[in-house]
Amino acid sequence: MVDNFVGTWKMISSENFDDYMKALGVGFATRQVGNRTKPSLIINLDDVGMICVKSQSTFKTVEIKFKLNEPFEETTADDRKTMTVFTLENGKLVQKQTWDGKETTIEREVTGDGKLIAKCIMGDVVAVRTYVKEA
Secondary structure, eight states: OGGGGOEEEEEEEEESHHHHHHHHTOOHHHHHHHHHOOOEEEEEEOTTSOEEEEEEOSSOEEEEEEOTTOOEEEEOTTOOEEEEEEEEETTEEEEEEEETTEEEEEEEEEOTTSEEEEEEEETTEEEEEEEEEOO
16 A cells, blocks of 8 residues: 555645644744755655655755554654654555644645645644655
8 A cells, every 4th residue: 555655756836834834833944944945755665564755855855764553753854853653544644743742644645646645734734745756
C-alpha cells in the first residue's frame, strides 16, 4: 500500500500554508522562508519495511525513517521536537505529531490522476500542498 507513495514528488501548489505554520507557532522569519520554499518529497521503502521520507529544498533538507504504527521522536523542519507516528488509513499515509500538549496531522494521499495531496491539519486550520511525481 505504501508503494503508491514511493518516488520523488515535486510541489506544484501550496494553499493556506502560512496560516498552518502560524497555528503551529512558527515564527515570522521561518514562515517567510517556508512560504517561498517548494520542497521535493522523496519517499522510499526498504526491504525490512522501513519508510524514509525526505523533504528536500534549497533551504533545508529533513529526513525521517520509521515503521508504520511505531511512534518515534522527530525534529521537524521548524525545529519542533515531536512524538510522531505514521499509519495507513483508507489508502492515506497519516502522520500525527504531538508536542507540548498539541497535535497536528498530515494526511498524504495519491489521487487517481497521480498527484500526491498533503493535507496539513492543525485544529480548524487546513493547508493543502499538491505534488506531482518526478521519478
